[in-house]
Amino acid sequence: MATKSSIMDTNSYSDDYSSLLSNTTRDMINRREKWMGGAYRLFYRKPVNLVRGQGQYLWDAEGNKYLDMYNNVAGIGHCHPAVVEAVTEQMKLLNTHTRYLHERIIDYSEDLLKMMPDEIDKIMFMCTGSEANDLALRVAQEYTGGTGIIVSREAYHGTSALTSGCSPALGSEQPLLPNVRLIETPDYYRHGGTPEEFTAWYLGEMQKKIDELAATGYKFSCFLADSIFSSDGVHPNPVGFLKAAIDVVHKNGGVFIADEVQPGFARTGDAFWGFARHGIIPDMVTTGKPMGNGIPISGLAAKHEVLAAFSDKLPYFNTFGGNPVAIAAAQAVLNVIKEEKLQDHCKVVGAKLLKALQEVKDRHPDSVGDVRGAGLFIGFELAKNDGKKTPDQQKALDAIELLRDNNVLTSVAGPYGNVLKLRPPMAFQECDIDWIASTLDKCLHQLES
Known part of the structure; x- marks a missing residue:
């Protein structure tokens, strides 16, 4: 049996989710599929149409602002x-x-x-x-x-x-x-x-x-x-x-x-x-x-x-x-x-982010197995509290969709697709920590209720 790509297919759009889309988004996807090769993938059950970026933030076509927790392409920040x-x-x-x-x-x-x-x-x-x-x-x-x-x-x-x-x-x-x-x-x-x-x-x-x-x-x-x-x-x-x-x-x-x-x-x-x-x-x-x-x-x-x-x-x-x-x-x-002394920035702000995420973990022992990282590169692992550290891919995938709905963008990694990869542009600031930590906390509460 073929296994899917952990980096391409785990968090990707499929036509199964077309009923969730607005007419505008569905039309863009249809045009994309008509003219572009089928090997491409889109993030999320409801793909995001991004039009602008600045620092650690992104905006979609409707003007909604997002916190980018995933993008190391724009390592020093979008549009520096x-x-x-x-x-x-x-x-x-x-x-x-x-x-x-x-x-x-x-x-x-x-x-x-x-x-x-x-x-x-x-x-x-x-x-x-x-x-x-x-x-x-x-x-x-x-x-x-x-x-x-x-x-x-x-x-x-x-x-x-x-x-x-x-x-x-x-x-x-x-x-x-x-x-x-x-x-x-x-x-x-x-x-x-x-x-x-x-x-x-x-x-x-x-x-x-x-x-x-x-x-x-x-x-x-x-x-x-x-x-x-x-x-x-x-x-x-x-x-x-x-x-x-x-x-x-x-x-x-x-x-x-x-x-x-x-x-x-x-x-x-x-x-x-x-x-x-x-x-x-x-x-x-x-x-x-x-x-x-x-x-x-x-x-x-x-x-x-x-x-x-x-x-x-x-x-x-x-x-x-x-x-x-x-x-x-x-x-x-x-x-x-x-x-801009970004290495020191990553060390200091990254340590504070890691601490905040570990506190989220402590509040959700039935959902979060481990939080680990270095600087502004953190893995947040969803695992069942069953004594076996069983990976919880479904909860991880549901979590990133809820995060997306709450204007935080990230994806999953690992062989089980259960680790949230939190790797924002290095423009990420201490004031952004509460955004990701409180949103993640809220999303986990929602999944556990």
Whole structure:
């Protein structure tokens, strides 16, 4: 039996809900389905027609204001004036590809690499995280001479043929590549034990998967992971468990690719990069979404000796990757993160948000199993109070619909589709905490009555 995509199908519109829609919304969906490919998905049983954004807020076509608790594409906030100005001014001058000299791309490369560990000293640019991960996997194979890939059980790493074959979150209709093995989700909530016991278990799982690859004739190449395990349900802790697993990766001749599309660019508060929370120096780092605050740009940063195994043999060209307009956006984002001290902001405001959400959990012991997170990246897990921590997907899906009806936008994550992924733009303020906490509290009361 085919399993649905946890990131595409769990919280998506279907025609079963057409009776809930206004005539205007139904007409838009009909037009969309007539002209656009059927692989697309819309959020919510009643899709939202958004027309404007500012900071952490969004407005629909009827003028209703929403709190965005999900969008890390506009990482520093929707329509940030610094990005709008930078993109506008550069567009007036020039937009072309990277086969001409342009000072902006060199300056930005230097500035971004200064935010990396010293060992990460080269960078290349693309347009999407999918492209960055695709290239990283190719580089890993050239450097190690192997093809075996390990990803987490509910990982999502992209939409290319190579990365979709490494993305079990896309569902069973998207087959995994034969050289891919899935390591268990690092779910401390369910696994239990001390941090030391959990770490020992996880590094043992890593060795087991490496051995499985070898037993089936695949030399180990790499472990590709998002260090907050977002699609797996947001698993940031215990801090340091991931480093022990990366030590196993290196001892077995593999490389670690840190997919920072989700946890990167100051979001976790503890560090600028998600991998840095765990004390890790990756071999490669991939970035995307929030890098340009909505302008398509991504990157692959790497140790020079790792990248050289690929680049000394093969040229690489991406027509729009690193174009001056995209670089202008990325530079503006990086400047804003520094100038507005957004890493500290995420740490301070994120801790207060986590505390407020834990208080909501305490008021709903029959509905909420766990609340966990780092900075402005929090997983709010709905589980039954049955002594078994049974995931409650239905309640989670009903909760996000009620939140949407109360003008708070988010979605679900995890293999069971029962974790609310609360990841607002970093423009989210302390004054917004009551909005999400009180609304979530009200929605849970409604579901429990």
